[in-house]
Amino acid sequence: MTYRLDIIAQEAIAAADDIAVRETGCRIRDIRVLRLIDDAPGTTFAEISKVTGYDKSLTSRIIRNLISKGLIQRENSEVDARVFFLSTTTRGKEVRLTARRVSDNLDTVLTDPLSVEDLRQLDDILARLGRWVTSGDFQAALTERV
The missing domain is CATH 1.20.5 (Single alpha-helices involved in coiled-coils or other helix-helix interfaces)
Known part of the structure; x- marks a missing residue:
């Protein structure tokens, strides 16, 4: 059963990823991170890595990508320079709304049967x-x- 669930998820994500990039400029995994940050402003890299289950290298690449696109911003901790807090920008909030619409449409197609x-x-x-x-x-x- 876990194999079938995994295959369904992988196939659905792969089929939807190009659409997500076309409509939002972000891959589905990037949108997941954007949503998490928007839901919990001030969240940290470690929290994102834990919640997503992504390894630290992938999490770091996604966060750098979102920062470079101006979708999230980081603020260094005043207590520990190794820690930074993440939040969405106005542009990030707009992309999230677009991603929600796209995701809802993709879910409708996925569950059509x-x-x-x-x-x-x-x-x-x-x-x-x-x-x-x-x-x-x-x-x-x-x-x-x-």
Whole structure:
């Protein structure tokens, strides 16, 4: 099952990435980081890397790219020069809104073969699975059963 979920995600992202770049100037993974920063102004590099699961090198490249495009800005910590806080610029907020519209349209195409009830059930199932795989109980079950 995890293999099928991964393949579905990879295929959907690959198919949508060119559209995201055309409409926003950013790849889907860049938009994810932009959204996270916009949702939590003042977030740090370490927090972004942890939440996305991206390695530090990729996270750094994405952040540098977003800064160079003028979509986010960084402010150095007054306490620790190694730490900087990230926030979106006005342009970054505009790109995020465009990305939301594009994402909504892409999601509609992706889920076209599903009924409204299928979508409701899928959303519920994915939410439950998400809570489960991030829980200590899941980790314990893995240790006990494998």
